Amino acid sequence: MKAISIKEPGGPEVLEWIEAEDPLPAAGEVVVDVAASAVNRADVAQRMGRYPVPPGASPHPGLEVSGRISAVGEGVTGWQVGDEVCALLAGGGYAQKVAVPAGQLLTVPKGIGLVEAAALPEAVTTVWSNIVMTGKLKEGETFLMHGGAGGVGTMAIQIAKAIGARVVTTVGGPEKAARARELGADLAIDHRKQDFTEHGPYDVILDVIGGQYLERNVRSLATDGRLVVIGLQDGLEGQLNLGELVFKRASIHGTTLRARPVTQKAAIVAEVQKEVWPLIENGAVQLVIDQIVPMAEAAEAHRLLDLGQHIGKILLVNG
Structure with a gap:
């Protein structure tokens, strides 16, 4: 097979696009012939040498795929060769084939094309595990999503709205603000012109920025508010006023998805299949895809992501 390799840390x-060994399914795994993958910020961090590959994971980037099962390992039940699936990965999605633990497989939602389904696994599991399973977002609460125009952001806006929350998001520019409102955001704040703290308080904040946002996030939390930090685009350090945290009875959660144990990922995937797939199939939650790029041209897809002008996901397609 062929796969994308990272020659050395650096730019796109x-x-x-190199020759690589075909994967074989270990016990409890299947091999998927990859129709498409998608570009995520974690892939960029790995490319730049800032995100070490978890032990045992493929060295090739790519945290989600869609495709067809071509081999089934020992002990796998409920899946067979030929099944169309999408899947959450610890790595290896930028390739023609990938081995996947069976617990991380999802069906392709009804009404969604096989290629387009590659836009779902990472964004949906990230959003659901963080705003619902960790953040405990409930109907009637106010939710803030930083970076509402990206793959995670566009999905978070829709899922939070489906739960019945008031949804606020920060974006960069009027076009992204308009698209966020179309997806259900009650308020889209251009972070270059407005301060999001003026529009709180927020019961749950999902932060992909980190760094200097920490102090303002905590300041804008409601009593019993929950801040969930999943990204560090602005850096590793920020100021924290412990008084704000204590007197608000607020909490801060830092989480990642990629390095979680297979059993934890399987539990998240099962809940997503049960709770979110019906929302996709009835149209309450829509896929937002910006561009589709050939897998062999992954460097161009990364260049587009680095520019930051996209709305939704950038897909990589084999074929």
């Missing part, structure tokens, strides 16, 4: 140009 370090991504190479």
Whole structure:
């Protein structure tokens, strides 16, 4: 098979389309012939040498795929060769084939194409595990999503709205603000012109920025508010006023999805299949895809992501 390799830490140009060994399914795994993958910020961090590959994971980037099962390992039940699936990965999605633990497989939702389904696993599991399973977002609460125009952001807006929350998001520019409102955001704040703290308090905040946002996030939390930090685009350090945290009875959660144990990922995937797939199939939650790029041209897809002008997901397609 062929796969994308990272030649050395650096810019998009370090991504190479090379010959690689075909994966074999271990016990409890299947092999998927990859129709498409998607580009995520974690892939960029890995490309730049800032996100070490978890032990045992494929060295090739790519945290989600869609495709067809071509081999089934020992002990796998409920799946067979030929099944169309999408899947959450610890790595290896930028390739023609990938081995996947069976517990991380999802069906392709009704009404969604096989290629387009690659936009779902990472964003949906990230959003659901963080705003619902960790953040405990409930109907009637106010939710703030930083970066509402990206893959996670566009999905978070819709899922939070489906739960019945008031949804606020920060975006960069009027076009992204308009699209966020179309997806259900009650308020889209251009972070270059407005301060999100003026529109709180927020019961749950999902933060992909980190760094200097920490102090303002905590300041804008409601009593019993929950801040969930999943990204560090602005850096590793921020100021924290413990008084704000204590007197509000607020909490801060830092989470990642990629390095979680297989059993934890399987539990998240099962809940997503049960709770979110019906919302996708009835149209309450929509896929937002910006561009589709050939897998061999992953460097161009990374360049587009680095520019930051996209809305939704950028997909990589084999074929």
